[in-house]
Amino acid sequence: MYNGGKIIVGIAIFVGLFVFPIFYNMGKPSAMPEPKLDTPVINQLDEKRCVESADYMRANHMQLLDEWRDSVLRDGNFVYESSNGKKYVMSLQNTCMHCHSNKKEFCDSCHTYANVKPYCWSCHLESKEKAL
Amino acid sequence: MNAILSLFAVIGLALIAFIGVKVAHLEFLFGTAIPYIALAVFLIGVISRVLKWGRTPVPFRIPTTCGQQQSLPWIKQSKLDNPSTGAGVIGRMFLEVFLFRSLFSNTKFELREGPKLAYSSTRWLWLGGLAFHWTFFVVLIRHLRLFTEPVPGFLHSIEALDGFLQVGIPGVLISGVVLLFAATYLFLRRVFIPSVRYISLAADYFPLFLIMGVALSGILMRYVVRVDIVSVKMLTMGLASLSPVVPEGISAIFYVHLFLVSALFAYIPYSKIMHLGGVFLSPTRNLANNSRMVRHINPWNYPVEVHTYEEYENDFREKMKKAGLPVEKE
Ligand code: HEM
Numbered sequence: 001m002y003n004g005g006k007i008i009v010g011i012a013i014f015v016g017l018f019v020f021p022i023f024y025n026m027g028k029p030s031a032m033p034e035p036k037l038d039t040p041v042i043n044q045l046d047e048k049r050c051v052e053s054a055d056y057m058r059a060n061h062m063q064l065l066d067e068w069r070d071s072v073l074r075d076g077n078f079v080y081e082s083s084n085g086k087k088y089v090m091s092l093q094n095t096c097m098h099c100h101s102n103k104k105e106f107c108d109s110c111h112t113y114a115n116v117k118p119y120c121w122s123c124h125l126e127s128k129e130k131a132l
Numbered sequence: 133m134n135a136i137l138s139l140f141a142v143i144g145l146a147l148i149a150f151i152g153v154k155v156a157h158l159e160f161l162f163g164t165a166i167p168y169i170a171l172a173v174f175l176i177g178v179i180s181r182v183l184k185w186g187r188t189p190v191p192f193r194i195p196t197t198c199g200q201q202q203s204l205p206w207i208k209q210s211k212l213d214n215p216s217t218g219a220g221v222i223g224r225m226f227l228e229v230f231l232f233r234s235l236f237s238n239t240k241f242e243l244r245e246g247p248k249l250a251y252s253s254t255r256w257l258w259l260g261g262l263a264f265h266w267t268f269f270v271v272l273i274r275h276l277r278l279f280t281e282p283v284p285g286f287l288h289s290i291e292a293l294d295g296f297l298q299v300g301i302p303g304v305l306i307s308g309v310v311l312l313f314a315a316t317y318l319f320l321r322r323v324f325i326p327s328v329r330y331i332s333l334a335a336d337y338f339p340l341f342l343i344m345g346v347a348l349s350g351i352l353m354r355y356v357v358r359v360d361i362v363s364v365k366m367l368t369m370g371l372a373s374l375s376p377v378v379p380e381g382i383s384a385i386f387y388v389h390l391f392l393v394s395a396l397f398a399y400i401p402y403s404k405i406m407h408l409g410g411v412f413l414s415p416t417r418n419l420a421n422n423s424r425m426v427r428h429i430n431p432w433n434y435p436v437e438v439h440t441y442e443e444y445e446n447d448f449r450e451k452m453k454k455a456g457l458p459v460e461k462e
Binding site: 011015018021025032065066115117 | 174175178179182183186187188190276277279280281282283287288291292298300301302358361362363365366369372373374381383409412413
């Protein structure tokens with residue numbers, strides 16, 4: 001081996017970078033998010049259903065919000081008809097946050113896990129209750 | 133032909149993952165087993181190739197000299213293009229690895245009207261290459277959010293910077309898009325410049341298509357056919373904590389993305405992408421040009437038996453004297 005020392009150090013850095021997550025996560029319990037549905041409005045629902053199916057919401061709620069925003073602000077269309085025929089007013093504050101009034105335990109539990117920080121809240125209110 | 137074959141190979145790989153998950157329900161295979169195997173092949177393959185290179189002797193200084201070498205004090209040395217010290221080599225390597233300096237000096241000859249020979253520099257390859265490699269790196273770093281819990285704070289800063297356009301929800305991340313465009317440019321360059329097309333092999337097209345496939349599937353997954361990122365992160369955290377789990381309900385596009393990435397990683401040690409290690413071990417780059425200052429002895433020199441003139445004279449002194457030849461010692 002020529003220049004063995006330098007090459008070994010290089011290899012060690014290279015391997016270290018790739019196995020870094022294994023050491024970083026070692027011994028930490030996996031903190032699965034558990035979004036809480038326990039809000040006054042949801043508790044009063046007869047059928048515990050979101051705007052769309054839960055599977056769809058989990059993957060696509062950001063796209064749905066984008067669609068709502070464009071539809072309200074560009075086309076002046078306020079009513080969303082969901083796939084099961086129910087009608088909703090398209091509003092982040094008045095619809096989503098009306099049911100999910102517990103942003104901290106609901107939205108944020110997933111978002112912290114996925115490391116996203118939606119910037120919506122610099123303008124929109126988290127929940128009606130707090131605003132009053 | 134080379135390009136078309138490579139394209140079909142990548143489409144084939146994507147189909148294998150898609151069908152494997154959609155029809156055969158091999159989520160465990162594609163979600164955990166193959167990524168682990170790919171990572172092992174990647175690490176072991178890269179290390180063994182680097183060690184192999186490390187065992188190759190480089191007895192003499194063979195740096196490419198692109199400027200005036202160290203000489204008399206009043207002749208200006210080109211310290212980066214012809215380094216004579218360790219520090220100079222480090223500077224040269226740094227600029228090479230991080231800024232692709234040697235591509236920057238790419239020159240083109242043209243016969244203009246006149247006839248006149250014109251030299252100009254073409255920076256497109258440099259620009260495309262730099263954009264490609266840096267965005268690839270940023271995308272890779274950003275993916276760490278799927279492999280760490282809690283996610284280190286700097287990752288969110290990178291993502292915020294990357295998505296500062298705030299277009300759409302989820303916001304467009306510039307690096308991912310530039311990656312796809314830069315890879316496409318590098319491919320088109322091979323196709324449209326005849327001289328480059330002539331020297332392009334399947335081994336040149338295949339990695340490009342593979343990376344374009346990875347980027348395209350990632351972009352589709354983020355902006356078009358969404359996947360449930362929370363389930364994805366459960367899977368990736370399982371991988372990162374060596375206790376694999378395969379949550380239900382992750383759509384097939386994720387497995388396509390992951391399989392293409394696995395194929396890419398397993399392919400790296402056996403392909404030209406090994407330049408990621410090779411750039412550090414290139415004797416034409418990493419040696420100082422100090423041949424005139426330091427004596428470099430060939431490590432495999434063996435002791436040569438010599439018969440000096442003194443010994444010769446000792447053997448034949450008497451005979452030489454008799455023959456009237458001059459001798460050094462009486
Ligand atoms: C060579 C390595 C990889 C490259 C070049 C790559 C490339 C990309 C790109 C360009 C995107 C689009 C979004 C963005 O710009 O970040 C993306 C998204 C994604 N990638 Fe990768 N990827 C790689 C490895 C992986 C691995 C190993 C995984 C997981 C096991 C993964 C999972 C994902 C997921 C889940 C998304 C969607 C992210 C979202 O919706 O926000 N990728 N990838």
